[in-house]
Amino acid sequence: MNKIVVFCGSSVGFNPIYKEAAIALGNYFAENKIGLVYGGAKIGIMGVLSNTILAQNGEVIGVIPKLLEKEEVLHTDVQEMIVCKTMSERKVIMSKLVDGYITLPGGFGTLDELFEALTLGQLHIEQKPIGLLNVNGFFDAILLQLDKMVEEGYLKQDNRNLLITSNSVPELMKKMQQYTAPKISHVIQKVVS
Numbered sequence: 001m002n003k004i005v006v007f008c009g010s011s012v013g014f015n016p017i018y019k020e021a022a023i024a025l026g027n028y029f030a031e032n033k034i035g036l037v038y039g040g041a042k043i044g045i046m047g048v049l050s051n052t053i054l055a056q057n058g059e060v061i062g063v064i065p066k067l068l069e070k071e072e073v074l075h076t077d078v079q080e081m082i083v084c085k086t087m088s089e090r091k092v093i094m095s096k097l098v099d100g101y102i103t104l105p106g107g108f109g110t111l112d113e114l115f116e117a118l119t120l121g122q123l124h125i126e127q128k129p130i131g132l133l134n135v136n137g138f139f140d141a142i143l144l145q146l147d148k149m150v151e152e153g154y155l156k157q158d159n160r161n162l163l164i165t166s167n168s169v170p171e172l173m174k175k176m177q178q179y180t181a182p183k184i185s186h187v188i189q190k191v192v193s
Contacts, residue, residue: 001099001129001177003035003059007113009106010044018105019048021135024169025104026052032173033058037097039090040064040082042075045104050075063093091116100129100176105138121162127181131172132165139165158182 012019022045029036030053039046040062050060060078065087074081084090091113103114120126132139143165149155164179166172 001034003037003061003098004029004100004102005037005094005098006049006102006104007106007110007117008038008045008049008104009110010039010041010046011107012044012048013105015136017136018045018138021133021169022048022104023052025049025102025133026058027056028169028173029053030056030058035059035061037061037063037094039109040075040078041068041073042077043073045106047073047075049104050078054078061097063090063097065090087112095120095126098128100131100179102131102133102172102176103139104133105135111142118159118162121181122159124181124184129176129179130163131176132163133169133172134165134167136167 006025008022026049036050036053036059038050038060041047041064042050050062053060054077062075062078062081063084064074064081065084069083082093084093101117103110114132117126117130121128121130134140134143146155146160146163150157150160164172164175166175
């Protein structure tokens, strides 16, 4: 994988373990020459991750909507900053630039981005690996909810399996590199044809 988008928070949270995870992921990207595409801020987990990569001369591309350009602290040291009109346009631009997705801890925006990527995978609009770095069990409740959705008939197990999870950066990256997208279903094939 050449470039990966990382969805993550504009806050560092209360527990330093999340900052440490962002540093570990940033180091992995820099050491393996993987470019980062992210939300464009120099604050929070976004800032920790981007600064870790930049400190090692790694590639960082920010994508930020105009409405957040003033409110968030725009990272001026990245190699490329794309300013777009809307949050929706931001996700489309990010998707076009990358070979996969990773989610770190964050808030509503982070979850919105994760679930949009999963929806694109479910509909076979994209066939990129979608990883979740489950640091300190941060996403355990969400993973249980996904399992409940399968149990209650609202989510197919094949679609649940689109989400690749690990609490370890090397293991997550290995799983993502080994990912094979599921074959398109006949129902989806008829819809997208």
